[in-house]
Amino acid sequence: MTIQASSPYALGLEKNAANFASLSPLPFLEWAAQAAPDHPSLIHGERHYTWAQTYARCRRLASALSRRGIGPGQTVAVMLSNTPEMYECHFGIPMTGAVLNCINTRLDAASVAFILDHGEASLVLTDREFAPTMAVALAMAARKPVVVDVDDSEFRGEGQRLGSLDYEALLAEGDPAFGWSLPADEWDPIALNYTSGTTGDPKGVVFHHRGAYIAALGNNVVWGMPRHPVYLWTLPMFHCNGWCFPWALAAVAATSICLRKVDAAVIYDLIRRHRVTHFCGAPIVHNTILNAPAELRHGIEHKVKAFVAGAAPPAATLAAAEAAGIEITHVYGLTEVYGPATVCVKREAWGEVDPAERARLNGRQGIRYPVVEAATVLDPETMEPVPADGETIGEIMFRGNMTMRGYLKNERATREAFAGGWFHSGDLAVLHPDGYMKVRDRSKDIIISGGENISSLEVEDALYHHPAVLAVGVVARPDPKWGETPCAFIELKEGVEVSEEALVAHCRTLLAGFKVPRTFVFGPLPKTSTGKIQKFVLRDRAKSASAIE
């Protein structure tokens, strides 16, 4: 429905420099420097920066990169830890018009080389810790980008230098009063994130300035973030741009507490010392924190809020957080929708149910962010919504301004992802009667045993309820009789032992017989850098594992 020519609004009142600008998160940084120039922006060990300093450093970075010819539509790749430099890249690189490509720091050299070539990186910033991988990747890559080393004061290892100059020298080349400008078009790219992809080459998800702006404000509004929160960087900034929090935090002039490594003792120390108010992480991060010895928490009296995402949190994790006084909000999303795009909004009535039931309710993927125009469970065949019966399985799909532009140089994958005018998440879910979505499984994570569908998540959830279990991954194991049977890979808590028989007995109290794993394998689980258990590795290992009986 468009406006008729006869309408008084049909003519005139067009866009001009006074009333239209490209939406972008970049002005949030200038705002923070104006609103709170002396407030701490970043704290990293002994290094402390104020917002005035961070703004000046970002402008130096943008200025230096511009002088070296970096500009609109070029890619700058970074392989960095959660450091002030990494934060600065989230502003300084897009200020030149270039695209920030954060590389997962745990990737192998071949994958990094693929990304450098596919993303056409003109310049690479790399932390000394990752020099061994980056050195090989640079040798393998066809492109030869300019290499800048980041020599982090908090890095305690060896790590050679690979480049011709280091980050502080680059900054010294730049002007702290650099006159950056907004992108010519808010649809212009701001970031490129390769999805870890369990098969085939990684796909490069392109974010635009408009979407980054919206995702940042969406996080602030969904979390009800006050001004000047203290945010602990337990979530890697390379993962989906730290779910867009570097941009969100500038809009509320937050203090970022940087962190190179997830370690419970260090985390509790930082929470206590800096009175951390907010942090994010995958369930594995929360488990690490919650399973730490209670004495580490000593002296922490203030309220801490946490987002959990990246995998469905086991009910046991949610219940443990509640007991520890951490106020957890479960959010859900994917790189393709700028990170979290749904939230399990707590209903008042849930305060009255028992903790286990509340954990079940809070463990759902919930409803769309207010700034996501649509998110629901559709039948991927008919593209019709599934009934809200808690049983009919469909696929979670998104539509609106927090969906990526598409996959870089991959028309086929982009077309498939957007088939029918919706972004297909690949996550299978049901819609509960209250309108909340609940992921049942990724399509490939369903185990089909004797014709019955078994949700690997449900089996994992049951195992997480056993007190000895730290982490678990359940996958299908090929079986001549049943087709497939569930195979459980289990990482136990330190110093604890448990028998297969005990776990089977435990599962029988919670699961139908055919869902109880036939195979148990004990030992450390293979995980991605973001804490996701690598199921494709487990599926491979399951083939050679031997079943009980």
Place this chain on the structure above:
Amino acid sequence: MTIQASSPYALGLEKNAANFASLSPLPFLEWAAQAAPDHPSLIHGERHYTWAQTYARCRRLASALSRRGIGPGQTVAVMLSNTPEMYECHFGIPMTGAVLNCINTRLDAASVAFILDHGEASLVLTDREFAPTMAVALAMAARKPVVVDVDDSEFRGEGQRLGSLDYEALLAEGDPAFGWSLPADEWDPIALNYTSGTTGDPKGVVFHHRGAYIAALGNNVVWGMPRHPVYLWTLPMFHCNGWCFPWALAAVAATSICLRKVDAAVIYDLIRRHRVTHFCGAPIVHNTILNAPAELRHGIEHKVKAFVAGAAPPAATLAAAEAAGIEITHVYGLTEVYGPATVCVKREAWGEVDPAERARLNGRQGIRYPVVEAATVLDPETMEPVPADGETIGEIMFRGNMTMRGYLKNERATREAFAGGWFHSGDLAVLHPDGYMKVRDRSKDIIISGGENISSLEVEDALYHHPAVLAVGVVARPDPKWGETPCAFIELKEGVEVSEEALVAHCRTLLAGFKVPRTFVFGPLPKTSTGKIQKFVLRDRAKSASAIE
């Protein structure tokens, strides 16, 4: 700077239904109904609505209006108090694609008739309280819109019905599951607000969906609004769409406490009964609340946050609020920038100064909202920023996505307002060394006495420090010797008396001699419905007032 053709981002990755939608605040309502269907949305006397009900009622309204032919680019005018119906109009009318035109309920019939004709209203919703004015206006207007009466349960007066049907009957015609859609273009108009204009015909400020979305989220982020705040409607919703709060409140599923009339006893009762957390108002509203007898506050222990805007708050008001435990934030803006567009962000160091100095610091207009791309003080001749010396006077100007489209059918005024690519506020201000703006006066409010500029605001501020003064307006009075002299119109607190001589003596302790008013007039001040003192009326009266001596 645009992206080169050789960039990997130059091709493909275009907008589609999955990754692009018109920005609009309308999806916030659907979100609130999904996130908190049973949570109270609106409370008005004995009437209570939930978010599910409000969403259904808004869809009914949109459906009924659509069936009656209301659609994109048409205007629906409303002359309503702060009622649930008024809130519903903020969603139900734009859901049809039509434009909401809220009329100031204190306007005279001729002005209302002008607005109905100029805005080309197709339909009018009117509250019985305003029937006397509206009846005359409808008779005067050339257009004959459909008239719908709102018969508010909380209205205690007489007030005839003017229309052919009433609001509830209109709603009954509509479908509560109406399939509304987003505007075809986010630049499409959502609201039309006539500025009260002290001279000449009112000008119709056109808001678009994109701007309303941004202003709403901006309010949420600037105020750090948590989910489910309780918002008291002390600010008229007809004023700049209640500064865009009807839309902002949906994005956090707030509870609105409706209010037909600013009355201190009623306000304190509602704050206590509903545990109000947030409210907004002009300084006069705050003064009314703060000057009320202390016993009215009895039993209110919780923290209340307030925005003050609409005029520069006297330092005395800010100090009194601080003493009363109300956490005031000073925001500043105009209808043309969707209401508040700057905020006086509190600096930590201000906690250490004495309350009077803190009130002075907090009384400044401050800095831009993070979602306003630019707001500063420019020399209107050169369009260069004034030095941040706290002395050089320039004009506050805005640029970015929170600026109106322009004035409806008024090309000349639109062109003038946007001259040089900035929106000219008409407010004269200085820039302090910390980057904060401070309004000195509207151009026409400067008093020039013996060649010296006198800020009427400065004189008013001095008078507000006198304990007997409730409200004050200072204007220029023509003087044969000095050209102009300051003339003070003063409304005293109830049951208090004070002499001219005492006020002169008080002013001499705070002001240079030439700034002390030569004329005092006591009595109630003429105010606009939003609490602004009508200086043009005072200027007129000042001509016939007689000076001291």
